[in-house]
Amino acid sequence: MTAAIVATGISRTYDLDGVSVPALRGVSLTIEPGDYLAIVGTSGSGKSTLMHLLGGLDRPTGGTLLIGGRDVAGLTPGEMAKLRNETIGFVFQSFHLLARTTARDNVALPLVYRGIGRRERRARATEMLDRVGLSHRVDHRPNQMSGGEQQRVAIARALVTDPSVLLADEPTGNLDSATGQSVLALLESLNAEGVAVVLVTHDREVAARAHRQIVMKDGVIVPDPSSAAVAQ
Amino acid sequence: MRVAEAWRVALDALRANRLRSVLTMLGVVIGVAAVVALVGIGTGTKGQIEQQVEGLGSNLLLVVPGRLEAGSAPAASTMTIDDVEAVARVVGDRDRVAATIASGETLRAGSRSAFASMQGVLENTPTVFVRKLDRGSYLTRTDVTTGRRVAVLGAGTATALFGDRDPIGRQITIGGVRFRVIGTFERLGQSLGVDRDSEVHVPVTAAQRLLGTDRIDGLAIRAPDRERINQLSTAVVDTLTERHPDSDFSAVTQEQILGVLGDILGVLTGVLAAIAGISLLVGGVGVSNIMLVSVRERTKEIGLRKAVGARPRDIGVQFLLEAVLLTTIGGVLGMALGVTAALLVDALSPVPAAITWWSLALAFGVSAIVGIIFGVVPAQRAGRLDPVVALRTE
Numbered sequence: 001m002t003a004a005i006v007a008t009g010i011s012r013t014y015d016l017d018g019v020s021v022p023a024l025r026g027v028s029l030t031i032e033p034g035d036y037l038a039i040v041g042t043s044g045s046g047k048s049t050l051m052h053l054l055g056g057l058d059r060p061t062g063g064t065l066l067i068g069g070r071d072v073a074g075l076t077p078g079e080m081a082k083l084r085n086e087t088i089g090f091v092f093q094s095f096h097l098l099a100r101t102t103a104r105d106n107v108a109l110p111l112v113y114r115g116i117g118r119r120e121r122r123a124r125a126t127e128m129l130d131r132v133g134l135s136h137r138v139d140h141r142p143n144q145m146s147g148g149e150q151q152r153v154a155i156a157r158a159l160v161t162d163p164s165v166l167l168a169d170e171p172t173g174n175l176d177s178a179t180g181q182s183v184l185a186l187l188e189s190l191n192a193e194g195v196a197v198v199l200v201t202h203d204r205e206v207a208a209r210a211h212r213q214i215v216m217k218d219g220v221i222v223p224d225p226s227s228a229a230v231a232q
Numbered sequence: 233m234r235v236a237e238a239w240r241v242a243l244d245a246l247r248a249n250r251l252r253s254v255l256t257m258l259g260v261v262i263g264v265a266a267v268v269a270l271v272g273i274g275t276g277t278k279g280q281i282e283q284q285v286e287g288l289g290s291n292l293l294l295v296v297p298g299r300l301e302a303g304s305a306p307a308a309s310t311m312t313i314d315d316v317e318a319v320a321r322v323v324g325d326r327d328r329v330a331a332t333i334a335s336g337e338t339l340r341a342g343s344r345s346a347f348a349s350m351q352g353v354l355e356n357t358p359t360v361f362v363r364k365l366d367r368g369s370y371l372t373r374t375d376v377t378t379g380r381r382v383a384v385l386g387a388g389t390a391t392a393l394f395g396d397r398d399p400i401g402r403q404i405t406i407g408g409v410r411f412r413v414i415g416t417f418e419r420l421g422q423s424l425g426v427d428r429d430s431e432v433h434v435p436v437t438a439a440q441r442l443l444g445t446d447r448i449d450g451l452a453i454r455a456p457d458r459e460r461i462n463q464l465s466t467a468v469v470d471t472l473t474e475r476h477p478d479s480d481f482s483a484v485t486q487e488q489i490l491g492v493l494g495d496i497l498g499v500l501t502g503v504l505a506a507i508a509g510i511s512l513l514v515g516g517v518g519v520s521n522i523m524l525v526s527v528r529e530r531t532k533e534i535g536l537r538k539a540v541g542a543r544p545r546d547i548g549v550q551f552l553l554e555a556v557l558l559t560t561i562g563g564v565l566g567m568a569l570g571v572t573a574a575l576l577v578d579a580l581s582p583v584p585a586a587i588t589w590w591s592l593a594l595a596f597g598v599s600a601i602v603g604i605i606f607g608v609v610p611a612q613r614a615g616r617l618d619p620v621v622a623l624r625t626e
Contacts, residue, residue, distance in 0.1 A: 057539060057619045078543040085541025096536045096623070100248060112237045113541035157540065 002069055004087070004164040004196050005031040005054055010063030011219075012049050023049040025219040026063065033164060035196040036188070038207035041216030048169070050216065051200045055167045056084045068164065085113055089158025089195075091187075093170035095150045097142040097157075103129060104138045107156045114161065128156040132186060148179035155186060165196045172206060184209060234546055235553075242554035245526065246561075256522045257562035259515025260602065264566025264595045265573060266508035271591040272574035274501025276584035278494060285490050287362065291458055293465055295319070295451040295472070295483045309447050310479045313436065315472060316354070316451060322467050323453055330360035330452040333439050339393060339432060341404045346392035348385075349431045350406055352439020352448075360454045368400040368415030371435055379437035383411040387419035388429030406432065409442055461485055509598075515562070516602040523555050523610035527617075534614055535622025548615030555607025556600055563599025567592055 012024040024046045031037060031054070041047040052058040056067050059080075065072050068087040072080065090096075097106045107125035116124075129138055132152040142150050151171060158166055168187060172180030184206065191197045199210055207213050215222040246253040297309040313331065320326040333352040338345055355371045357363065366387065375382050383404060390399050390413075399413045411434060420428040440446055453468065455461040465483040472481040527534070534547055571592075574585035 052620045055539070057623075078545060081538060081541050081543040081546075084539060090539050092623070096532065096539075098533060098536070100244065109537070110540035112234060113537075113543070113546060115234060118236070161541070 003030045003032050003066075004035075004068065005029070006064075006066040007054065007060075008064045010053060010060035010065050012046075012053060012058065013061045023219055024053070024060070027219075027221055028063075029054075029214065029221070031165060031196050031198060033196055034191070034194055035198070036191045036211040037197070038199040038201060038210035038213045039216060040201060040204065040207045040213055042202060045216040046219040047200050047202075047216040049219075051167055051169055051198070054165075054198065055088045055090060056080050081113070085110055085161060087164055089155075089161065089163040089166045091151070091154050091158050091166065091168040091171045093173040095142070095147075095154045095174070097150055097153055099142055102139050102141055103134060103145070103153045103156075106142070106153055107160050109157060110161045124160055125156070128160045129153070131159070132156045146179070147175050148183060151175060151179075151183050152186065155183070155190075159190065159195070163195070165198060166190065167198050167200070169200045170202070171199065172201075172203070180206075235549065238546070238550040238553050239557075241550055242557050245530075245554055246557060249526075252522060253558060256518050256558055257565065259518040260512065260559045260562030260599055261515075261566040261569060263508060263512025263515045264563045264599055265570035266511055267505050267598075268567055268570025268587070268591055268595050269573040269577070269585070270504040270508050271501060272570070272585040272587045273577060273583055274497060274504060275588055275591070276574075276578060276586035278497040278501070279586055280584045281493050281497070282490055285486050285493070290486070291455040291461055292360075292486050293453040293455055293461060293468070293483050294485075294489075295453065295468055295481060297450070297479060297481060299480045299482055309449050310476045311448050311451070311472065312446050313448065315475060316448065318471055318475060319451060319453070319468050322471050323455075323464065325456070327356045327359060328454045328456070330354055330357050330454075331436055331448045332357075332450055332452070333436055333443065333445070333448045335439070335443055337407045337432075337442075339389060339404050339406050341393040341399075341402060344393050346389050346430070348389045350439060350442075351431060351433050352436035352443075353433050354436055357433065360452050364418045366416045366418045367398070368413070370415055371433065376435040376437055379435055379441055381409065381411045381438050382414045382435065384415040384417065384433040385413055386417050386429040386431035388427055389432055390416045392430075406434065407442055411438075512598065512602060516559070516606040519555055519558050519603065520606035520610060522558075523551060523607055524613070526554065527551060527610050527614040530614075531617065531622045531625040534617050535619050535625065538617070538619035539623060544615035547617070548611040551611040551614045552604065552607045555610065556603035559599045559603030559606075560596070563596050566599070567595055570595070 007027055007029045009026045009028055010024065011022065011026050014021045014023055027050060039047045039050060053060055053065060056072060059072050067083055070083060075083065104122060104125045107128050108121040111121040111124060126138055129135055132155055134149060134152050134156065137145060137149055145153070166187065171187065172183055175183060187197050199206065201207050297311065316329055316331045320329045323329055331354050335350050336347060337350040339348050355373050355376050358370055370384055371382065383406065385399060393399065393404060394402065399416060402413050404411050404413060436448060453464065455464050469481045469483050537547060571587050574587055577583055578585040
């Protein structure tokens with residue numbers, strides 16, 4: 001099996017009012033199918049930048065990045081969108097569900113941009129909600145659901161396109177610890193079914209559950225995860 | 233599929249901000265309504281004038297002094313009654329040639345007075361122009377040859393001077409000279425706001441004596457058939473020019489008058505529609521403005537949609553549809569308002585109005601185009617948003 005994502009010496013420099021600010025300085029990383037990886041780091045360490053790059057939301061200013069075997073350097077924004085739709089599932093800290101839209105239609109949203117008909121979209125969304133244990137919340141709107149339920153809807157939405165990688169940015173950040181645990185358990189059960197899961201977090205307890213940890217600091221990967229640099 | 237979703241989202245977005253959507257539409261509604269109503273009034277007025285000119289009767293040829301060209305000054309007439317006789321010989325039928333001398337005069341009957349257009353005419357006027365009497369009789373040949381001071385009143389003048397009383401046989405004064413009323417005309421109504429019933433017909437000879445002249449202002453000829461009208465026109469102008477070598481004469485047909493009037497009204501309608509179009513443009517600017525606000529408000533949503541696979545084009549189409557939906561709904565409401573306004577004007581005022589299908593189609597098309605033009609910039613802005621930045625927006 002080929003790697004889902006291969007980053008080779010990627011860097012990302014932002015241009016802020018003419019001043020170059022390097023956010024990522026040469027990161028190499030491979031995500032294999034079925035991986036369970038945690039990216040840890042403090043705010044400003046470059047972990048969010050890395051996640052945006054791995055998810056195809058942004059492109060590196062240096063190095064090579066292959067997502068689903070394709071080099072993102074030559075892709076147009078439209079092709080990047082298609083790549084994200086087919087390969088990546090996103091789970092965000094603040095859920096990012098559309099208000100005034102039912103759980104089912106929120107979950108079905110990525111299928112709209114895949115050009116799938118309404119009937120099939122709804123069927124697949126319903127199936128996915130069932131898989132995350134929300135078959136009783138299909139017609140509820142985000143404001144009628146708890147935080148944990150909303151995050152499950154978001155996970156269902158990330159899964160509906162059958163992606164090879166699930167990118168979760170602080171998925172438990174807005175949840176109480178019990179709810180957070182159950183969301184993590186859900187992600188882990190999905191991982192067990194074969195989806196690669198990449199957790200971005202500053203929470204070491206959460207990170208400790210992953211099979212593999214990467215610690216980011218000042219835009220580079222800290223060589224030894226057990227070093228004192230992690231603790232702070 | 234994507235377009236269907238875009239329609240659904242666009243409708244949903246408009247519904248979510250109902251008041252804002254309605255206020256934004258209002259600009260387009262007013263613009264479209266103004267265009268439809270003004271074009272309707274222009275079209276209706278043109279139709280009415282055409283009807284009235286045609287109502288004068290067919291195959292009419294009007295002969296006036298001077299040249300009928302743009303920029304030429306109106307010329308003083310040199311024609312006399314003798315010219316009428318000469319033209320009548322060319323036409324071959326005296327009854328087909330009418331002569332007129334006109335002047336605005338004050339008419340009095342007892343304590344009442346009225347201002348009217350005095351027309352000094354021949355006895356054949358009601359047959360050359362189609363005019364019907366309401367009461368009494370018209371001028372006779374003898375009235376004209378002897379210069380008898382008898383008068384036929386327009387319906388408006390008759391009412392102004394005599395109210396409900398029968399004016400036949402009563403005395404009036406025109407410019408201080410006594411005349412006897414022998415008949416009244418049927419009511420004609422208004423044309424372009426001008427009352428066509430404020431007139432009085434008297435024998436041309438009596439009018440000339442009153443005005444102290446032996447001139448006449450113009451001739452009107454009813455040609456026997458349509459084919460001969462142009463030939464007759466040339467012959468009449470030639471005859472008159474021969475008799476008055478120093479003067480110019482012009483003959484115009486109804487078609488020519490209609491053409492000139494049609495051109496003038498067409499330009500007028502166009503100018504009115506253009507002014508109304510400016511308000512439509514202002515409405516479009518309002519749409520553009522509100523769409524930019526909408527893009528800013530929904531930046532996070534745009535970011536999320538992009539993250540899950542929306543291409544820049546998908547987002548652009550969604551916002552463009554929203555703008556077009558705003559302007560076309562506004563356009564339909566504006567058409568309804570414009571048609572209502574035009575029909576009300578037609579029913580409640582002397583100004584006529586006619587709604588044409590092409591003006592409605594045009595208004596709808598223009599409002600859709602306004603939506604596209606003023607929606608493009610906000611839509612492009614939405615489509616080009618960087619998903620990372622958009623997702624981070626609070």
